[in-house]
Amino acid sequence: MKTIAICSFFVLFAMVAGLVATTPAAYADHSEVTIVPASGSGAPGCEETADGCYIPSTATVDVGGVVIMSNTDTAAHTFTSGTPDDGPDGVFDTSLLMAGSSFEWTPTTVGEQPYFCMVHPWMQGLIIVQEAGAEEADDHGDEMMMPSGDATATGMLSDGTMVSIWASTPTAGEVMEISIAFDGAEHVNHDISVTQNGNEVLNDEGAHHHDGTGMHTTAPLSSSDPVDITVTFQGYGIDDPKTGPIGEEVVFTNVVPEFGTIAMMILAVAIISIVAVTAKSRVIPRF
Template sequence: MMKMFLFAILLFSFAVVNLVSFASAEEYFVSIPFGAYDPTFDTPVENWFEPPVAKINVDDTVTWINDDREGHTVTSGQGTGRFGWMSGTKFGEPSGVFDSGRFLKDESWSFTFSNSGLFNYYCTIHPWMEGVVFVGESIPDYPHDANGQKIDEFPIIGYTHDGLVELDLTWEPDVILTHEKVAFIYHTYDPATNSNLDKMKYDFILLQSGVEIFRDEGVTSVGGDYRNYIFDKPGQIEIRFENIQSAGSSGIESAARGPAADLSMRTIVFTAMVYDNTQKQEHHEIVVQPAKRVELQYEILILIITIPGALAIIAVLYMMYGKGKRSFRKSSAV
């Protein structure tokens, strides 16, 4: 009798625990919007998955709904991104955690996440389509790239395809949130000599979910350069440096200063993640980019050097000829 009573209590406890767990679990919906099939974005779509980053808790379920006109998959792993697919050499790498298989317009597919972590996913049919599911109690307190790889320390280092330019990148704050200003700080180096490369011009580009959201030109100085930006939406981002080439003569010689036969080889790409800021839903701050370019800095430097030099020459001439005139006048007066 006692055994039956204990068994009943155990069974009741198990049922209560599972009921509480079931009651606390939630279902989230992600839309595959119309036009996601088109990598050129010649459609009304703004993201390949909406939202591009789904933040959930352990044991929550995500349901993807195909609102597009073509079939898609939801496959864990890393897609190619828009530019990777256009190169014709990348088709995505599945991780094996989940795979929906192909589902058609107006169909859906669901998956329950029983483990915490960052889960990248993509469509194997259209590998430029990428999304993220973040499973955890809170936003991570450490920086990482778009694949979830933790960045142990800054700066992170990248190289152009021809190996002639090294670029060291840091961003502040470490964890990027929407509606908060982020500073991207970077320096260029010659990897062969480890010397700082000044007067190198470049294009600074930000892409989010494959869409270009910011572009600016710049020229590096010895002290590096930076750009500020405030993100409106969460999601994977690419920080791209393109067309890196010499902007003129400098005292620091390097093979990178020679003419680039193919500027597409002078590209460096970094990735990161932007998280939804639960404390701020909008921002009114005006982003100010660095107003001074290196040409102006060099002009100021030249003025700083030449003006004192000119004053010194004038002082010497005055000492040589001015004194003589005064002594001549004194002798004449006598």
């Protein structure tokens, strides 16, 4: 009886430990975010400050949430999706928003959405759209958190910048999430291409990550086979000319995440359960 009781205790302990170990540290609610222009941003200079020309300069919102664009400045501004270089992309446009006026936008897809002021093109901002309840890096809610634990794969640019990726498990019929980090870098521009068995499942060109980190999502995969990921570096900076080893590629082949914590806990519970059942059936002697 003592052996059975002890084994049962370990089974319970392993299950509880598994739940604790795999519970995310913090989930932030970003169902609504308000963005305002910096005071006096109608004149150049705000782009050189830490806060930027839109506050927050990088805003995070959930899919289906609300982005409130409120003009608290004395000058009229626009909040126009796109970039000054490429122009409006048609996702949203407040038109000329007079002082004291506001505009609301509800995003429907995960991703990064740059925007700018058509009247004052030095004013640029970024909206990060995430799944509801996504884990965050800090209490400010304006930066994405990279997954914890070792990276799925790492590479390096010729200037010494480490490039790391964290990938979810490839599963047939489901999208694959790929987080990327350029260690110690800011305002990183890159392309990313993902293929599975020769078929392209993601081709994201012109991605820009203010803090050097970001997330990309593939189309639903056709199988659970590994994927190949190619990251093409397109320079550091917001405006041209950009710097760094532009055009360099970092290639990750046969990407499959490592055996994770959940699987380890399930295996541990299974092994302990087998020991408990074996002890009960007296296949191994009692002590």
